[in-house]
Amino acid sequence: MKKLLLLVVLMLSVFAFTVTFVDDAGRIVSLERSPERVICAAPAATKFLEYLGLTDRIVGVTNWDTFESERIGDLYPLNMEKILSLNPDLVILFGGFQLPEVTKLEEMNIPSLVLNANSVKGVLDDLVLLGVVFDIGKKAKERAQKLEQYYLEIAKKAYNIPYSERVRVAFISDVPGPDVKEIWTGGQGSFINELITLAGGVNIASGLTGPNGYLPLSIEYIVSQDPDIIIATTYSYGTEQQIVEKLKEYAPFSDIKAVKNSRIYVFHVDEVSLPVPQTISLVERFYNIFYGEK
Amino acid sequence: MAKKFLIASVLLLSALLLGICLGSVHIPIAEVLRSIVEKTRWSQILWNVRFPRVLLSVIAGAGLSVVGNAFQGLLKNPLVDPYLLGISSGASFGAVVAIFLAEVLNASFLREVPTLTFVFGIVAALLALILARRQNTVPVTELILSGVLINILFSAATVLFVMLAKRNITHVYMWLFGTFSGTGWRDIPVPLLSVAGFTILTSGLGMRLNAMSLGETEAMTSGVEVERLKMLVYITGTFTTAAIVSRTGMIGFVGLIVPHMARRIFGNDHRISIPTSAVLGGLLLCMCDVISRTALSPSEIPVGVITAFVGAPVMFVLLRRSGRSV
Amino acid sequence: MFDVEVQNLLFSYSKEITLKDISFATDPGDFVGILGPNGSGKTTLLKLIAGILKPDKGVIKIKGKRVDSFKRRDLARILGFVTQELSPLFSFTVHRIIETGLIPHKPRLFPSLTESDENRIKVALQNTGSESFLKRSFHTLSAGEQRRVSIARVLAQNTPIILVDEPMAHLDPGHVVSISRVLKKLSADGKTIIAAFHDINAAFSLCNKILFLKKGEMYGYGSAEEILTEVNLERVYEAQFQLIKGSDSHFFVVPKFH
Numbered sequence: 001m002k003k004l005l006l007l008v009v010l011m012l013s014v015f016a017f018t019v020t021f022v023d024d025a026g027r028i029v030s031l032e033r034s035p036e037r038v039i040c041a042a043p044a045a046t047k048f049l050e051y052l053g054l055t056d057r058i059v060g061v062t063n064w065d066t067f068e069s070e071r072i073g074d075l076y077p078l079n080m081e082k083i084l085s086l087n088p089d090l091v092i093l094f095g096g097f098q099l100p101e102v103t104k105l106e107e108m109n110i111p112s113l114v115l116n117a118n119s120v121k122g123v124l125d126d127l128v129l130l131g132v133v134f135d136i137g138k139k140a141k142e143r144a145q146k147l148e149q150y151y152l153e154i155a156k157k158a159y160n161i162p163y164s165e166r167v168r169v170a171f172i173s174d175v176p177g178p179d180v181k182e183i184w185t186g187g188q189g190s191f192i193n194e195l196i197t198l199a200g201g202v203n204i205a206s207g208l209t210g211p212n213g214y215l216p217l218s219i220e221y222i223v224s225q226d227p228d229i230i231i232a233t234t235y236s237y238g239t240e241q242q243i244v245e246k247l248k249e250y251a252p253f254s255d256i257k258a259v260k261n262s263r264i265y266v267f268h269v270d271e272v273s274l275p276v277p278q279t280i281s282l283v284e285r286f287y288n289i290f291y292g293e294k
Numbered sequence: 295m296a297k298k299f300l301i302a303s304v305l306l307l308s309a310l311l312l313g314i315c316l317g318s319v320h321i322p323i324a325e326v327l328r329s330i331v332e333k334t335r336w337s338q339i340l341w342n343v344r345f346p347r348v349l350l351s352v353i354a355g356a357g358l359s360v361v362g363n364a365f366q367g368l369l370k371n372p373l374v375d376p377y378l379l380g381i382s383s384g385a386s387f388g389a390v391v392a393i394f395l396a397e398v399l400n401a402s403f404l405r406e407v408p409t410l411t412f413v414f415g416i417v418a419a420l421l422a423l424i425l426a427r428r429q430n431t432v433p434v435t436e437l438i439l440s441g442v443l444i445n446i447l448f449s450a451a452t453v454l455f456v457m458l459a460k461r462n463i464t465h466v467y468m469w470l471f472g473t474f475s476g477t478g479w480r481d482i483p484v485p486l487l488s489v490a491g492f493t494i495l496t497s498g499l500g501m502r503l504n505a506m507s508l509g510e511t512e513a514m515t516s517g518v519e520v521e522r523l524k525m526l527v528y529i530t531g532t533f534t535t536a537a538i539v540s541r542t543g544m545i546g547f548v549g550l551i552v553p554h555m556a557r558r559i560f561g562n563d564h565r566i567s568i569p570t571s572a573v574l575g576g577l578l579l580c581m582c583d584v585i586s587r588t589a590l591s592p593s594e595i596p597v598g599v600i601t602a603f604v605g606a607p608v609m610f611v612l613l614r615r616s617g618r619s620v
Numbered sequence: 621m622f623d624v625e626v627q628n629l630l631f632s633y634s635k636e637i638t639l640k641d642i643s644f645a646t647d648p649g650d651f652v653g654i655l656g657p658n659g660s661g662k663t664t665l666l667k668l669i670a671g672i673l674k675p676d677k678g679v680i681k682i683k684g685k686r687v688d689s690f691k692r693r694d695l696a697r698i699l700g701f702v703t704q705e706l707s708p709l710f711s712f713t714v715h716r717i718i719e720t721g722l723i724p725h726k727p728r729l730f731p732s733l734t735e736s737d738e739n740r741i742k743v744a745l746q747n748t749g750s751e752s753f754l755k756r757s758f759h760t761l762s763a764g765e766q767r768r769v770s771i772a773r774v775l776a777q778n779t780p781i782i783l784v785d786e787p788m789a790h791l792d793p794g795h796v797v798s799i800s801r802v803l804k805k806l807s808a809d810g811k812t813i814i815a816a817f818h819d820i821n822a823a824f825s826l827c828n829k830i831l832f833l834k835k836g837e838m839y840g841y842g843s844a845e846e847i848l849t850e851v852n853l854e855r856v857y858e859a860q861f862q863l864i865k866g867s868d869s870h871f872f873v874v875p876k877f878h
Contacts, residue, residue, distance in 0.1 A: 517696030
């Protein structure tokens with residue numbers, strides 16, 4: 001009897017927790033247990049864990065993170081010494097320019113997970129993926145579904161707005177000036193483009209694209225498109241008003257509807273750029289900006 | 295002379311040890327010593343991260359210096375460095391292609407970054423050689439010019455590729471300054487063998503390199519097969535440089551400055567200046583790497599930035615003090 | 621067998637012909653002076669004989685064998701070349717410079733110097749009056765001393781044939797005399813020397829044969845007494861000269877200034 005019990009326990013322990021999944025870089029990763037010590041090698045990863053309530057597992061973050069934890073240095077190149085010394089069960093990093101670092105982690109046999117969402121659907125998928133990794137699959141799926149319902153509701157409202165009443169939106173990430181002749185914006189394929197579109201706005205750059213969806217726009221083009229709304233970004237909190245003033249003072253923009261009607265809205269870069277669940281709330285904020293609280 | 299060499303070797307060894315003991319993670323010396331004999335929690339960091347990194351910095355420093363030294367003597371030009379033939383921009387093009395393929399096809403392509411950078415580095419150099427060929431000879435001025443052209447060409451190609459590929463490959467800038475981050479044991483064999491081989495080869499050919507430094511006519515009439523020697527040194531030197539650069543990115547100044555330092559301290563005979571360049575170069579780059587990973591820890595400064603800050607003043611001093619002796 | 625034999629040589633750097641219809645031969649022990657105005661092709665001719673340049677037409681033979689059929693190493697054992705100016709990139713010691721003359725006689729990789737090699741270097745320096753320079757840095761020597769070291773380098777190569785490109789160029793009169801002595805001694809030791817000269821009198825005093833070159837063409841070749849006539853000099857240099865007998869029955873060439 002004892003022997004049989006032992007056998008059953010042994011068999012069960014095999015099925016206890018081994019999870020195998022495919023990350024956003026197409027890598028097949030296997031983990032033997034739910035990660036307890038996680039290093040977030042990109043601020044976006046921290047945001048995901050915050051959303052899922054898993055921040056107690058974080059043992060290290062990059063210098064660029066706002067979360068309080070042991071600093072591991074830059075996103076690129078990754079400081080292998082620091083990472084190893086923290087003895088992580090999992091390192092979460094992002095794709096794009098950070099992708100090559102994953103080989104270094106693999107060489108050291110450090111389990112790593114690459115996230116690379118650049119669409120709303122992608123963010124939801126990552127949420128579910130992380131749920132599987134951290135053994136909270138059900139909870140994660142629920143939250144993802146709720147999030148989806150949330151933004152789809154707003155999208156539906158936006159959808160019902162007749163095309164003639166849709167606002168034209170320009171997303172600009174630099175303030176133009178004597179040294180800034182070209183302004184970077186998000187076109188087709190970028191996260192911000194999708195948020196604007198879901199909120200019912202017409203992104204003046206939506207017909208264009210570039211690396212990861214981002215591309216530079218010339219001043220003439222922006223002026224010729226005469227956007228109703230300008231969404232701008234800043235790198236430091238507290239400077240929003242300054243940015244608005246600068247844009248108003250910029251001569252070539254003086255005839256744009258957005259400037260004449262003072263419909264300039266400034267966000268902190270972190271709020272609009274990270275492909276994380278928290279950013280999806282922008283759909284609602286944008287909708288309210290575009291169409292009021294209809 | 296022997297005394298100077300001994301001092302240099304001792305310094306090199308100390309630098310190596312220092313490099314192993316220092317890093318962004320503080321490991322007390324007692325623990326370092328313990329990790330030699332038994333497995334401690336620091337063993338993985340020391341053996342798999344620091345040790346290969348320090349070794350590669352020594353190998354790379356030695357290699358770049360020796361190639362720079364040989365090229366300078368061969369081309370009778372004190373301003374030449376290992377990147378003469380356009381290897382560096384060829385290599386960065388290769389890196390960009392590898393990373394693009396990794397994003398588009400399969401992340402496992404990332405393992406091929408060293409291979410592709412190596413291949414394209416060699417391709418660029420060969421193109422420069424072919425471009426410079428005039429009737430079975432490779433005149434020096436033609437070579438320097440075509441090296442510049444190839445460099446420009448591949449740099450432009452890299453930028454264009456990034457634009458057309460519509461990917462965000464911003465870390466290409468890291469290539470311009472080099473880094474030893476992420477060095478593992480797999481990165482050691484090829485650079486080690488090529489650097490050792492090249493150093494031995496060019497030391498053995500030292501007298502002929504001396505003759506080349508007198509002039510091509512003098513060398514030729516003293517029995518040196520000038521064109522063959524040039525080809526041999528260019529090709530093996532390019533191979534060695536590409537082996538290093540494919541793993542570290544482009545580290546500047548070392549290949550240019552260290553040969554001059556070695557000549558000043560140890561004399562102009564290539565049979566001596568080449569091995570001593572290896573020792574001095576290894577020492578210099580090892581120290582620069584230590585600085586790069588401890589100065590702003592846990593961030594890492596690209597090592598080429600450090601070598602520039604160290605190299606530029608040294609170059610300046612050398613230039614001011616030079617008379618006829620470069 | 622002739623030491624050096626040139627047959628129907630034709631050579632051009634680009635479109636214009638640099639050397640045309642050059643044919644001559646030297647016997648072992650000759651001291652041949654190549655004379656002519658600037659641009660007549662003297663240096664080019666020497667480079668062709670040394671196998672550094674390849675003729676467009678014609679044949680050059682060294683000791684009966686075509687110069688282009690030699691391996692560099694083998695050619696370097698019988699033919700040495702003293703260039704017009706030795707300007708090393710680095711400040712080598714004289715010892716290091718002379719050493720390079722030994723290259724054709726030593727193995728390619730890791731050649732080491734034996735006692736007899738060191739001896740050879742010493743003798744070469746002695747024959748050029750420069751033994752005291754052995755350890756000195758080349759750049760610290762005067763122009764004349766550097767020229768002597770340059771010749772010593774080729775001496776260490778121990779070749780029966782020596783080509784010299786303008787041995788007296790840019791030298792002070794005192795240095796001209798010392799170089800002249802060195803060359804005289806070499807010739808007396810039995811070396812075959814072919815030298816390009818700017819100075820007609822130097823050539824006259826040292827050489828037993830003269831070759832006149834003008835605009836790439838031969839204007840005479842033969843023994844010095846035969847070739848150095850006022851008529852020939854006027855044809856080659858387009859100016860008038862006179863031959864004046866000196867106190868030791870030796871002739872001097874002096875331009876007719878009036």
